Amino acid sequence: MKELSLNILDIAENSVKAGATLVQILLAETSDTLTLTVADNGCGMTPEVLRGVTDPFYTTRTTRKVGLGLPLLKLAAEQTGGSVRLTSRYIGEDPENHGTEVVAVFHTDHIDFTPMGDVVSTILTLIQGSPEIDFLFRHQRNGSTVELDTRRLREVLGAEVPLNSFEVLQWIEEYLREQYQT
Template sequence: MKELSLNILDITENSVKAKATLVEIAIEENDDILTIAVTDNGIGMTEQTLLSVTNPFYTTRTTRKVGLGIPLLKFAAEQTGGGIEIVSKHVYKYPKEHGTRIFAKFFKKHIDFTPLGDVISSIVTLVQGHPDVDFVFKHTHPQKNLSVLFDTREVREVLEGIPLDSFEILTWIKDNLTEQYAQGQ
């Protein structure tokens, strides 16, 4: 992946596939470290699945036998000296508070650090593809005075039934995020 924002898009698709109704994507940065946490309320993974997800030869897809989403994120983090952590509660064992949290830590000054890239585009793409799922997006960088917060539940409340994947709404989301980023720098 050329941008970490593409890894975010890819990993979040797993949350949606796990029937999540709410996914939080949180990016926290300072001058040295960038962390990404994707937390969902989907069905979660069993302990056995959890052990195998970082293995490229494990996949839920049926069209071929490799799955590279999590391994690619892991690789991108580890090549900077960081790593990933996954915590998951499967719905069978935790009927009330199930879900998965994937956390990745990157050292930004490492030569192999992949730039974050166009994260706004990833958020808009997620909303376009899954207009009925709620997404909360946070991005903070205190040294740059950056504090972006976007929550589709707020948008949904205003819209009263107008689908979030309407062109006008997607454009508003993109412009809203662009302005929030501009305020930070």
């Protein structure tokens, strides 16, 4: 992946496919690290699946179950001296409190750190593709925070205007880009 924001898009798509109703995408920067958290309330994974998902050669492949997304994220993190941690609670074992959390730490001063790229475009793509799901995006950097919570937008828009209406997507884009400029 040419941009970290593309890894983020790819990993968040897993949450969408896991049937999540809320996907949190959190970025926290220090002077030399970046921590990415993608946390969802989807169906989660069993311990066996969880063990295998970062192995690119692992597959249960009767139907496609895991792909290259997590191995690519792991590679992107580890090539900077960072790491990826995965935790998951499977719906079959924990029907009340299930979901998956991916935490990736990157050393941003490492030469192999993949640039962030256009993370706003990633958020827009996610909302465009899954307007029924809520996304909480928060990017903390240099003491300032960029934030978007689609639950707030939904309160204003009501049920009849989908979040992926073009005018709403345009508003979201400007809303986020403005926050990045300040």
